[in-house]
Amino acid sequence: MRKSALLSGILYLILGALFTYFAVQSVRDHGGWGFFSYILVILATFDIGTGIRLISFHYFIKRAARKKQER
Known part of the structure:
Protein backbone atom coordinates (compact mmCIF):
# COMPACT_ATOMS: atom_id res chain seq x y z
CA MET A 1 0.00 0.00 0.00
CA ARG A 2 1.44 3.36 -1.04
CA LYS A 3 1.24 6.39 1.19
CA SER A 4 0.91 9.77 -0.38
CA ALA A 5 3.52 12.43 0.25
CA LEU A 6 0.80 14.61 1.77
CA LEU A 7 -0.12 12.04 4.42
CA SER A 8 3.52 11.38 5.24
CA GLY A 9 4.18 15.11 5.47
CA ILE A 10 1.30 15.63 7.86
CA LEU A 11 2.50 12.75 10.03
CA TYR A 12 6.00 14.23 10.16
CA HIS A 30 14.09 20.16 34.91
CA GLY A 31 14.52 23.92 35.01
CA GLY A 32 16.99 24.13 32.16
CA TRP A 33 18.28 22.76 28.92
CA GLY A 34 19.78 19.31 29.21
CA PHE A 35 21.08 16.80 26.71
CA PHE A 36 17.66 15.17 26.27
CA SER A 37 16.01 18.54 25.54
CA TYR A 38 18.51 19.28 22.79
CA ILE A 39 17.97 15.85 21.24
CA LEU A 40 14.21 16.42 21.21
CA VAL A 41 14.61 19.83 19.56
CA ILE A 42 16.91 18.37 16.90
CA LEU A 43 14.41 15.58 16.17
CA ALA A 44 11.59 18.11 15.99
CA THR A 45 13.58 20.25 13.56
CA PHE A 46 14.29 17.32 11.25
CA ASP A 47 10.67 16.13 11.36
CA ILE A 48 9.18 19.55 10.68
CA GLY A 49 11.63 20.15 7.83
CA THR A 50 10.87 16.76 6.30
CA GLY A 51 7.12 17.34 6.69
CA ILE A 52 7.27 20.69 4.90
CA ARG A 53 9.43 19.19 2.15
CA LEU A 54 7.03 16.26 1.62
CA ILE A 55 3.95 18.49 1.52
CA SER A 56 5.57 20.82 -1.01
CA PHE A 57 6.64 17.75 -3.04
CA HIS A 58 3.02 16.55 -3.07
CA TYR A 59 1.80 19.86 -4.48
CA PHE A 60 4.67 19.94 -6.98
CA ILE A 61 3.61 16.52 -8.31
CA LYS A 62 -0.03 17.59 -8.46
CA ARG A 63 0.87 20.77 -10.35
CA ALA A 64 3.05 18.82 -12.81
CA ALA A 65 0.29 16.26 -13.42
CA ARG A 66 -2.24 19.05 -14.00
CA LYS A 67 0.06 20.74 -16.54
CA LYS A 68 0.62 17.43 -18.29
CA GLN A 69 -3.15 16.90 -18.65
CA GLU A 70 -3.61 20.35 -20.16
CA ARG A 71 -1.20 19.58 -23.01
Missing part, protein backbone atom coordinates in the same frame (compact mmCIF):
# COMPACT_ATOMS: atom_id res chain seq x y z
CA LEU A 13 4.57 17.63 11.16
CA ILE A 14 2.57 15.99 13.94
CA LEU A 15 5.68 14.17 15.17
CA GLY A 16 7.64 17.43 15.06
CA ALA A 17 4.98 19.16 17.13
CA LEU A 18 4.98 16.26 19.59
CA PHE A 19 8.77 16.38 19.98
CA THR A 20 8.59 20.15 20.47
CA TYR A 21 5.98 19.68 23.19
CA PHE A 22 8.13 17.08 24.95
CA ALA A 23 11.17 19.36 24.74
CA VAL A 24 9.25 22.25 26.30
CA GLN A 25 7.97 19.96 29.06
CA SER A 26 11.48 18.65 29.68
CA VAL A 27 12.88 22.17 30.05
CA ARG A 28 9.98 23.18 32.29
CA ASP A 29 10.31 20.12 34.53
Whole structure:
Protein backbone atom coordinates (compact mmCIF):
# COMPACT_ATOMS: atom_id res chain seq x y z
CA MET A 1 0.00 0.00 0.00
CA ARG A 2 1.44 3.36 -1.04
CA LYS A 3 1.24 6.39 1.19
CA SER A 4 0.91 9.77 -0.38
CA ALA A 5 3.52 12.43 0.25
CA LEU A 6 0.80 14.61 1.77
CA LEU A 7 -0.12 12.04 4.42
CA SER A 8 3.52 11.38 5.24
CA GLY A 9 4.18 15.11 5.47
CA ILE A 10 1.30 15.63 7.86
CA LEU A 11 2.50 12.75 10.03
CA TYR A 12 6.00 14.23 10.16
CA LEU A 13 4.57 17.63 11.16
CA ILE A 14 2.57 15.99 13.94
CA LEU A 15 5.68 14.17 15.17
CA GLY A 16 7.64 17.43 15.06
CA ALA A 17 4.98 19.16 17.13
CA LEU A 18 4.98 16.26 19.59
CA PHE A 19 8.77 16.38 19.98
CA THR A 20 8.59 20.15 20.47
CA TYR A 21 5.98 19.68 23.19
CA PHE A 22 8.13 17.08 24.95
CA ALA A 23 11.17 19.36 24.74
CA VAL A 24 9.25 22.25 26.30
CA GLN A 25 7.97 19.96 29.06
CA SER A 26 11.48 18.65 29.68
CA VAL A 27 12.88 22.17 30.05
CA ARG A 28 9.98 23.18 32.29
CA ASP A 29 10.31 20.12 34.53
CA HIS A 30 14.09 20.16 34.91
CA GLY A 31 14.52 23.92 35.01
CA GLY A 32 16.99 24.13 32.16
CA TRP A 33 18.28 22.76 28.92
CA GLY A 34 19.78 19.31 29.21
CA PHE A 35 21.08 16.80 26.71
CA PHE A 36 17.66 15.17 26.27
CA SER A 37 16.01 18.54 25.54
CA TYR A 38 18.51 19.28 22.79
CA ILE A 39 17.97 15.85 21.24
CA LEU A 40 14.21 16.42 21.21
CA VAL A 41 14.61 19.83 19.56
CA ILE A 42 16.91 18.37 16.90
CA LEU A 43 14.41 15.58 16.17
CA ALA A 44 11.59 18.11 15.99
CA THR A 45 13.58 20.25 13.56
CA PHE A 46 14.29 17.32 11.25
CA ASP A 47 10.67 16.13 11.36
CA ILE A 48 9.18 19.55 10.68
CA GLY A 49 11.63 20.15 7.83
CA THR A 50 10.87 16.76 6.30
CA GLY A 51 7.12 17.34 6.69
CA ILE A 52 7.27 20.69 4.90
CA ARG A 53 9.43 19.19 2.15
CA LEU A 54 7.03 16.26 1.62
CA ILE A 55 3.95 18.49 1.52
CA SER A 56 5.57 20.82 -1.01
CA PHE A 57 6.64 17.75 -3.04
CA HIS A 58 3.02 16.55 -3.07
CA TYR A 59 1.80 19.86 -4.48
CA PHE A 60 4.67 19.94 -6.98
CA ILE A 61 3.61 16.52 -8.31
CA LYS A 62 -0.03 17.59 -8.46
CA ARG A 63 0.87 20.77 -10.35
CA ALA A 64 3.05 18.82 -12.81
CA ALA A 65 0.29 16.26 -13.42
CA ARG A 66 -2.24 19.05 -14.00
CA LYS A 67 0.06 20.74 -16.54
CA LYS A 68 0.62 17.43 -18.29
CA GLN A 69 -3.15 16.90 -18.65
CA GLU A 70 -3.61 20.35 -20.16
CA ARG A 71 -1.20 19.58 -23.01
